Amino acid sequence: NVVTTKIDGWVDHLYVKATGDPIRRGQNLLSLYSPELVTTQEEYLLALKNFRTLQKSAVPEYREGARRLLAAARQRLRYWDIPDSQIARLEQTGEVKKTLTLISPVNGIVTKRLVTQGMFVKAGMPALEVADLSTIWVDADIYQYELPWIKVGQPVTMTLDYLPGQTFRGRIDYIYPYLKESTRTAKVRLRFPNPDLRLKPEMFAQVKIESPVSRQAVVVPADAVLDTGLKQHVFIALGQGRFEPREVKLGVFGDHGLREVLSGLKGGEEVVTSAQFMLDSESRFREAVQMMMPGMEGGGKTEEKPAAMPGMKMEEKPGAAPAMPPGHKH
Structure with a gap:
């Protein structure tokens, strides 16, 4: 709640000493001296005196004019947030108050104090901020x-x-x-x-x-998802040591480390929940090797001589015995 004034004037007295002060609803915050306020109160007293004089007039137009003039003066004071109790006190005593007191609209804490005592403020300028922190x-x-x-x-x-x-x-x-x-x-x-x-x-x-995702939803353990940043995949267990990577579209996180699957997977399919990075690395390695093999660009196949595995020797065809060294005799 921002406390402002609807008339120009000077801060005559500041009841709030510092920010953080607790205040109650209806407590005085500051009093404002305004020459315009003094003039308006004097006009109201003149309108009240005129109404009381013409109230017994035999001319209805005079009585109605005096009543309207008094109502207009009273409404002008209300526009400046002057309470009816203060207007009634003005009617009873006839004493013009030089200051207007602003009160707190709520219980709370003063979070900002934007004016100082003696400062001139214009209409609409924020003077204080009061927050209800309950x-x-x-x-x-x-x-x-x-x-x-x-x-x-x-x-x-x-x-x-x-x-x-x-x-x-x-x-x-x-x-x-x-x-x-x-x-x-x-x-x-x-x-x-x-x-x-x-x-x-x-x-x-x-x-x-906490929100229920859906009554029926396909979910997988979050550990089963391989997230590359652009796409998400899971590995489907096909049986007999075979696996298939599957791109999926994921939804929200659930309880117990589960993740909703919006598309790409059906309920009942088995997914790999551990060693996915090993499978992913192996599949990428095979894909890279196939792309680097000669003769694969056009889709053709070339027959190659099998290479020997480490620690093994390839079998050779039998041939002629090597010649004996010169001068060697049996």
């Missing part, structure tokens, strides 16, 4: 693919590093209708009760929104 808002960022599972009114839990072991419970209050261009995340406003004021503005927190 209920706080928390802004959280969520990914865009999680938006279908987020609804206003959902329960949320929050934890903070400076209060270990304590959990705060609240609800989703508002979902902003736009995304951040840099992160592609949506902002969600959460509401938490804060009766003992343990939660402070500008704190960092961790929030958890």
